Amino acid sequence: xxxxxxxxxxxxxxxxxxxxxxxxxxxxxxxxxxxxxxxxxxxxxxxxxxxxxxxxxxxxxxxxxxxxxxxxxxxxxxxxxxxxxxxxxxxxxxxxxxxxxxxxxxxxxxxxxxxxxxxxxxxxxxxxxxxxxxxxxxxxxxxxxxxxxxxxxxxxxxxxxxxxxxxxxxxxxxxxxxxxxxxxxxxxxxxxxxxxxxxxxxxxxxxxxxxxxxxxxxxxxxxxxxxxxxxxxxxxxxxxxxxxxxxxxxxxxxxxxxxxxxxxxxxxxxxxxxxxxxxxxxxxxxxxxxxxxxxxxxxxxxxxxxxxxxxxxxxxxxxxxxxxxxxxxxxxxxxxxxxxxxxxxxxxxxxxxxxxxxxxxxxxxxxxxxxxxxxxxxxxxxxxxxxxxxxxxxxxxxxxxxxxxxxxxxxxxxxxxxxxxxxxxxxxxxxxxxxxxxxxxxxxxxxxxxxxxxxxxxxxxxxxxxxxxxxxxxxxxxxxxxxxxxxxxxxxxxxxxxxxxxxxxxxxxxxxxxxxxxxxxxxxxxxxxxxxxxxxxxxxxxxxxxxxxxxxxxxxxxxxxxxxxxxxxxxxxxxxxxxxxxxxxxx
Amino acid sequence: xxxxxxxxxxxxxxxxxxxxxxxxxxxxxxxxxxxxxxxxxxxxxxxxxxxxxxxxxxxxxxxxxxxxxxxxxxxxxxxxxxxxxxxxxxxxxxxxxxxxxxxxxxxxxxxxxxxxxxxxxxxxxxxxxxxxxxxxxxxxxxxxxxxxxxxxxxxxxxxxxxxxxxxxxxxxxxxxxxxxxxxxxxxxxxxxxxxxxxxxxxxxxxxxxxxxxxxxxxxxxxxxxxxxxxxxxxxxxxxxxxxxxxxxxxxxxxxxxxxxxxxxxxxxxxxxx
Numbered sequence: 001x002x003x004x005x006x007x008x009x010x011x012x013x014x015x016x017x018x019x020x021x022x023x024x025x026x027x028x029x030x031x032x033x034x035x036x037x038x039x040x041x042x043x044x045x046x047x048x049x050x051x052x053x054x055x056x057x058x059x060x061x062x063x064x065x066x067x068x069x070x071x072x073x074x075x076x077x078x079x080x081x082x083x084x085x086x087x088x089x090x091x092x093x094x095x096x097x098x099x100x101x102x103x104x105x106x107x108x109x110x111x112x113x114x115x116x117x118x119x120x121x122x123x124x125x126x127x128x129x130x131x132x133x134x135x136x137x138x139x140x141x142x143x144x145x146x147x148x149x150x151x152x153x154x155x156x157x158x159x160x161x162x163x164x165x166x167x168x169x170x171x172x173x174x175x176x177x178x179x180x181x182x183x184x185x186x187x188x189x190x191x192x193x194x195x196x197x198x199x200x201x202x203x204x205x206x207x208x209x210x211x212x213x214x215x216x217x218x219x220x221x222x223x224x225x226x227x228x229x230x231x232x233x234x235x236x237x238x239x240x241x242x243x244x245x246x247x248x249x250x251x252x253x254x255x256x257x258x259x260x261x262x263x264x265x266x267x268x269x270x271x272x273x274x275x276x277x278x279x280x281x282x283x284x285x286x287x288x289x290x291x292x293x294x295x296x297x298x299x300x301x302x303x304x305x306x307x308x309x310x311x312x313x314x315x316x317x318x319x320x321x322x323x324x325x326x327x328x329x330x331x332x333x334x335x336x337x338x339x340x341x342x343x344x345x346x347x348x349x350x351x352x353x354x355x356x357x358x359x360x361x362x363x364x365x366x367x368x369x370x371x372x373x374x375x376x377x378x379x380x381x382x383x384x385x386x387x388x389x390x391x392x393x394x395x396x397x398x399x400x401x402x403x404x405x406x407x408x409x410x411x412x413x414x415x416x417x418x419x420x421x422x423x424x425x426x427x428x429x430x431x432x433x434x435x436x437x438x439x440x441x442x443x444x445x446x447x448x449x450x451x452x453x454x455x456x457x458x459x460x461x462x463x464x465x466x467x468x469x470x471x472x473x474x475x476x477x478x479x480x481x482x483x484x485x486x487x488x489x490x491x492x493x494x495x496x497x498x499x500x501x502x503x504x505x506x507x508x509x510x511x512x513x514x515x516x517x518x519x520x521x522x523x524x525x526x527x528x529x530x531x532x533x534x535x536x537x538x539x540x541x542x543x544x545x546x547x548x549x550x551x552x553x554x555x556x557x558x559x560x561x562x563x564x565x566x567x568x569x570x571x572x573x574x575x576x577x578x579x580x581x582x583x584x585x586x587x
Numbered sequence: 588x589x590x591x592x593x594x595x596x597x598x599x600x601x602x603x604x605x606x607x608x609x610x611x612x613x614x615x616x617x618x619x620x621x622x623x624x625x626x627x628x629x630x631x632x633x634x635x636x637x638x639x640x641x642x643x644x645x646x647x648x649x650x651x652x653x654x655x656x657x658x659x660x661x662x663x664x665x666x667x668x669x670x671x672x673x674x675x676x677x678x679x680x681x682x683x684x685x686x687x688x689x690x691x692x693x694x695x696x697x698x699x700x701x702x703x704x705x706x707x708x709x710x711x712x713x714x715x716x717x718x719x720x721x722x723x724x725x726x727x728x729x730x731x732x733x734x735x736x737x738x739x740x741x742x743x744x745x746x747x748x749x750x751x752x753x754x755x756x757x758x759x760x761x762x763x764x765x766x767x768x769x770x771x772x773x774x775x776x777x778x779x780x781x782x783x784x785x786x787x788x789x790x791x792x793x794x795x796x797x798x799x800x801x802x803x804x805x806x807x808x809x810x811x812x813x814x815x816x817x818x819x820x821x822x823x824x825x826x827x828x829x830x831x832x833x834x835x836x837x838x839x840x841x842x843x844x845x846x847x848x849x850x851x852x853x854x855x856x857x858x859x860x
Contacts, residue, residue, distance in 0.1 A: 410663065411643075413643075413644050413645050414642075414643060414644070414645060414666070415642055415643075415644065415645040415646075415651070415658040415659045415661070415666065416642075416645075416658065416659065416660075416661045416662065416663055416665075416666040417659070417660055417661060417662055418663065422663075487684075489677070489679055489681040490681050490682060490683040490684070492643060492677075492681060493675065493677055493681035493682070493694075493752075494683075494694060494697060495643060495670065496641045496642075496643050496670055496673070496675045497670065497671065497674075497675075497694060497695060497697050497698050497752075497756055498667045498668065498669075498670040498671030498672075498697065498698025498699075499667075499694075499697040499698060500667060500702075502702055502705060502706075503697045503700070503702075503705045506705055506706060506709055507683065507686070507690075507694055507697060507705070507709070508683055511683050511684075511685040511686050511690075512683060512684065512685055514685075515685075
């Protein structure tokens with residue numbers, strides 16, 4: 001076999017980057033473009049790095065930290081916290097209930113199979129009626145998409161303006177925003193059912209309503225219930241934050257405490273909030289898991305010989321009469337606590353205000369000067385989301401490495417000496433990193449905005465930092481989990497070569513996990529774009545700022561335009577995220 | 588480098604089902620530069636023995652010593668130094684699937700690279716390293732596949748790539764767990780003689796687990812047999828007879844051996860059995 005000469009191998013090293021697709025022209029070009037883009041983003045965002053290193057910033061940070069500790073645990077304040085938690089839960093429950101009520105009929109309307117003429121399963125393609133009917137179901141889906149694309153916080157602001165401060169506005173906002181989310185999910189669930197039983201029902205002579213109730217609904221029910229529970233979890237999260245725009249609940253108390261510089265109270269509220277989220281998470285996960293085994297069975301199509309009682313049991317959870325009564329009482333109580341009292345709602349002003357407000361938004365203001373004025377804010381929103389995500393990637397990645405047990409801990413069965421102190425040190429590094437990630441993640445981005453504003457002042461930079469901190473927590477946890485789940489065998493081989501933890505990371509874990517890491521990051525960026533559109537509501541810059549100003553000034557026509565802009569932004573980000581995602585998976 | 592294994596046992600504990608003993612009191616001394624073959628059917632403890640020998644597994648009892656130093660008494664850094672001197676070819680190849688052949692071969696250098704070199708090499712490996720890696724790839728006949736990802740290679744090619752990685756590591760001991768399991772006869776011959784040539788070059792210790800008895804007897808002066816986690820025999824290859832093998836494999840002797848028997852029978856009696 002031929003030995004390579006030295007000159008040959010130098011050529012080979014450069015060959016490696018061409019053929020090995022490491023240093024191609026395209027790659028260089030994209031790097032340059034990225035650097036250029038980053039510079040623009042940096043400029044638009046209005047990052048003032050020098051403010052970070054000013055003395056006043058350090059002082060503000062010190063004041064904040066000193067104010068946060070100790071948290072206010074006086075009995076009187078704990079009562080306030082308890083009432084706020086109760087109203088948050090009530091808002092979430094009532095909001096979820098209403099959103100289900102809105103979503104189910106809309107989803108049924110969007111089920112194209114129910115719109116077909118003649119045979120349900122064999123499509124009557126081509127005819128004009130068929131096209132019209134397809135368009136009808138598309139239109140319902142687009143409406144649901146619109147409800148979903150407007151962030152819940154913006155809905156909150158709109159309803160606060162329409163019906164006044166308090167939980168009532170929050171409940172209505174949740175009802176509308178999550179009707180969009182659930183409607184879409186229900187529509188998918190209804191569309192995914194096995195069509196054969198429907199055909200059978202039709203041949204018996206069932207009407208469309210009967211086919212829906214007896215054919216589609218029983219099949220889709222487990223999915224519907226599981227996602228409704230999941231949506232309830234999201235609603236609790238959202239209900240807590242809605243208070244930032246005055247829609248009641250614990251968020252209202254947090255923003256009040258922050259405004260009054262009562263940081264000790266704010267910390268208590270934040271802790272209560274984290275506990276609330278963690279416990280709903282646990283309860284909802286347990287409920288969903290108890291439904292899981294049933295969900296699998298219910299997917300089996302066909303009408304067997306089993307009696308009805310056992311079929312009901314296999315389709316989903318069955319509640320006793322007492323159970324139904326309990327759920328009913330909880331929902332009724334929630335509506336009461338959420339402000340749906342007769343004297344409040346019976347007041348004709350509420351409905352009249354709402355109507356006047358909604359009418360004010362049509363037609364949207366499309367004046368050129370206003371639209372041009374929005375351009376910079378739109379770019380700023382984009383810049384905040386990009387820069388925030390980059391901060392999140394950097395900080396999250398940095399924290400993910402010590403939070404990965406594969407890298408930090410010595411494998412359980414490895415030979416070699418390890419003193420107790422060394423083992424403790426490794427464990428404490430792991431625990432500290434995971435704790436930091438959990439703190440970053442469980443404090444919502446809007447609370448981070450309030451905290452950042454205290455330290456570096458109102459503006460887009462505070463919003464960027466806030467998104468960065470929250471994203472670091474979310475991505476860091478995902479990164480660490482992904483790295484831990486990378487296949488072990490190649491890693492073992494590298495260890496047997498004598499590789500240390502960083503070598504295992506760069507040559508063993510990174511190549512195996514990078515695709516997953518990239519997809520998680522893209523998904524997170526999409527979410528961040530939505531968030532950056534509303535940061536302005538609490539002083540974090542971007543489009544939200546304009547939304548807030550125009551609501552305060554009563555320019556409802558402009559508000560209509562802004563809603564359309566946000567809708568467009570979210571649609572574009574969805575499309576962009578999907579196409580980047582598909583490309584990164586393809587190559 | 589000299590191995591001495593003293594009375595080693597290894598138990599695996601798995602949640603509900605309790606423990607499983609993979610090795611029972613195995614003792615073995617391998618002088619530096621010796622070529623040794625390990626025979627045994629699947630589940631006889633060969634892989635466990637290899638993981639003990641390459642210092643990635645801690646024995647439940649007994650000790651594994653390298654030049655007199657016990658792996659269990661080494662610090663994390665010393666252990667890494669020891670692993671650098673031992674090259675392993677895994678039965679499942681254990682390549683990093685998304686890296687190219689060239690990059691996988693370069694992984695053999697990890698033990699001697701500094702942190703800075705490790706990071707730099709992902710983007711721009713040194714010319715000498717690349718030259719060495721290319722040489723290793725040429726030796727195993729994969730030079731033209733240098734830019735193919737490891738998961739795009741066939742089983743046999745992955746096997747050869749795993750060997751290239753070990754060649755790159757330049758260890759003092761080569762442990763090979765069934766290195767010719769996924770190769771055809773001609774290639775198997777070539778790979779075994781390659782391993783033996785490489786072993787002879789630097790007076791390297793070579794320990795190879797094999798399924799094919801005839802390969803073991805033909806190429807290795809010393810053969811040990813493992814059965815159900817115990818050492819069944821430790822003999823020079825010219826005194827490994829049929830009865831010993833019968834004892835090792837029981838009635839289920841490997842197919843290749845049965846073919847070999849058939850061949851002998853036909854040659855002697857001129858007809859089939």
